[in-house]
Amino acid sequence: MTIYRQHEIEEFLQLYFIMGSTNCKKDPVYVLKQAIEGGITLFQFREKGVGSLEGLKKKKLAEKLHRVCKDAGIPFIINDDVELAVELDADGIHIGQEDLAANLVREKAADMILGVSTHTIGEAEKAIEDGADYLGLGPIYPTISKDDAREVSGLTIIENFRKNGITIPIVGIGGITSANARDVIQAGANGISLISAIAAADDVKKASEDLKRAVI
Ligand SMILES: Cc1ncc(COP(=O)(O)OP(=O)(O)O)c(N)n1
């Protein structure tokens, strides 16, 4: 695991790609390599939902994707599964309000990048107190990639967090495409995080390039 400083984490959040095997039309390793060629800056392994891999198969895929990230110098974040993140010595872990509490995750993963999904200022303040490095806010727009997504928040959640003095790095998530990515940044986010706009694209590299152009 590489230990990153806050300004580096902020830069990594710019184009944050999230995926698991069920999100991909092609081999996940190929998809990740193409996305990296296209300019993604951070990757989250999120093996979740109907048909997703479990146990050893999940671990094997995580190891392969971790290798790809290491070779490219892209930090590798694991969603939800703190044990796997520790076992693989991942660069970070992302958790939500229904997952293991952030303070406990921080204890188990002292030096990892810690991302926390929050929906209210209170949740954000608690996450920051617990040691979060960044917040995920969403769904900003309607999403097809998360069955239990909350009500769409729109850009106002990002604007409200900033108005209320939340200065920690923020990524927007949910329904983000190259057509609306710029608006998310202009609302006050440091970056965008997304699944389908890259994982389900016919040309993953081009989709990533288009998104990169929209955020820089
Ligand atoms: C960057 C980022 N933001 C938000 C989420 C969602 O996390 P969570 O609410 O825990 O939902 P699941 O992804 O676990 O279904 C995320 N994964 N990444």
Ligand SMILES: Cc1nc(C(=O)O)sc1CCOP(=O)(O)O
């Ligand atoms: C994983 C996830 N979390 C969300 C949240 O609102 O916290 S929305 C979401 C899915 C994002 O996928 P897509 O880019 O395909 O919409």
Ligand SMILES: [Mg+2]
């Ligand atoms: Mg979660």
